[in-house]
Amino acid sequence: MMSSMTEIGTRERxxxxxxxxxxxxxxxxxxxxxxxxxxxxxxxxxxxxxxDYPTIDRPGSFPVADVTYGPAFAEFLAEIQGPEVREAFxxxxxxxxxxxxxxxxxxxxxxxxxxxIHTDTATKIIxxxxxxxxxxxxxxxxxxxxxxNTDLDDMVAEVPPAxxxxxxxxxxxxxxxxxxxxxxxxxxxxxxxxxxxxxxxxERLRHGFSARIKQLLPARH
Numbered sequence: 001m002m003s004s005m006t007e008i009g010t011r012e013r014x015x016x017x018x019x020x021x022x023x024x025x026x027x028x029x030x031x032x033x034x035x036x037x038x039x040x041x042x043x044x045x046x047x048x049x050x051x052d053y054p055t056i057d058r059p060g061s062f063p064v065a066d067v068t069y070g071p072a073f074a075e076f077l078a079e080i081q082g083p084e085v086r087e088a089f090x091x092x093x094x095x096x097x098x099x100x101x102x103x104x105x106x107x108x109x110x111x112x113x114x115x116x117i118h119t120d121t122a123t124k125i126i127x128x129x130x131x132x133x134x135x136x137x138x139x140x141x142x143x144x145x146x147x148x149n150t151d152l153d154d155m156v157a158e159v160p161p162a163x164x165x166x167x168x169x170x171x172x173x174x175x176x177x178x179x180x181x182x183x184x185x186x187x188x189x190x191x192x193x194x195x196x197x198x199x200x201x202x203e204r205l206r207h208g209f210s211a212r213i214k215q216l217l218p219a220r221h
Contacts (some may be wrong), residue, residue: 049073
């Protein structure tokens with residue numbers, strides 16, 4: 001009983017994550033394990049997160065260590081990388097995430113070449129996307145989970161990147177996904193549990209080099 005009460009108390013302290021919504025969402029398995037959770041970030045938590053989200057005026061993916069953000073966003077990052085969330089994902093996907101490091105990147109702008117069909121690198125175990133856009137009416141930019149790497153219309157699900165929505169999937173050799181192109185603001189946080197700290201260091205160097213190159217290019221307006 002004490003353990004259950006402690007768990008409930010801990011979850012009540014999660015300001016930016018509705019872990020109960022995640023837990024009651026069933027895991028789909030076709031064509032690979034995934035789930036979609038609208039409201040993963042509760043409505044009341046979205047305004048402070050939006051206000052404290054990193055200002056990113058260039059396309060690309062940036063490690064959180066390379067951007068600045070406010071205290072609400074820092075608290076969200078702590079929660080999503082915390083032990084309660086790790087345990088919930090491990091149980092949902094049936095994967096041992098003990099001692100698996102996390103890697104978090106953010107995006108603020110989309111460009112026309114984004115969204116090409118791909119699967120994530122094999123060193124990633126689970127990919128988590130949390131969308132931070134106030135609303136999404138555009139036909140482009142809606143991530144599609146696909147059965148193949150050749151047809152963007154051969155999909156099993158489509159996820160509008162609206163505020164508070166989570167998409168998570170198990171990285172497999174066939175976890176194909178992509179979206180129709182769009183240019184302009186598109187906020188998304190990506191968290192990955194990865195195989196080792198060496199992966200984190202390698203990706204940090206790669207993203208850091210890419211970010212430095214982008215800083216030499218004209219900003220989008």
